[in-house]
Amino acid sequence: MRISGYTYKADIYCPQCLADKLNLIEFDDIEHSLDHLALGRYDRFDESSFDSDSFPKVVFKIDLDSTDQCGVCGRYLKGVRYGIDYL
Numbered sequence: 001m002r003i004s005g006y007t008y009k010a011d012i013y014c015p016q017c018l019a020d021k022l023n024l025i026e027f028d029d030i031e032h033s034l035d036h037l038a039l040g041r042y043d044r045f046d047e048s049s050f051d052s053d054s055f056p057k058v059v060f061k062i063d064l065d066s067t068d069q070c071g072v073c074g075r076y077l078k079g080v081r082y083g084i085d086y087l
């Protein structure tokens with residue numbers, strides 16, 4: 001499935017804006033960076049175990065409406081080209 005964005009603290013972020021907000025250096029592999037950040041604190045394989053106020057949750061393309069925009073840069077997330085293929 002394709003990750004188009006993230007929910008975090010009551011907003012939706014495109015991958016780039018989330019990387020900026022969390023100061024993730026390895027934007028090319030944001031999922032890898034998030035895995036590291038969550039290590040020992042949040043179980044990313046069970047997103048119901050934490051709240052999106054505490055740690056970002058993934059938003060898949062299929063879950064978005066065509067009008068959903070990044071809360072920071074305004075980019076339409078459904079059309080995001082640099083979405084990440086998530087196995």
Ligand SMILES: [Zn+2]
Binds near residue numbers: 016070071072073
């Ligand atoms: Zn953005």
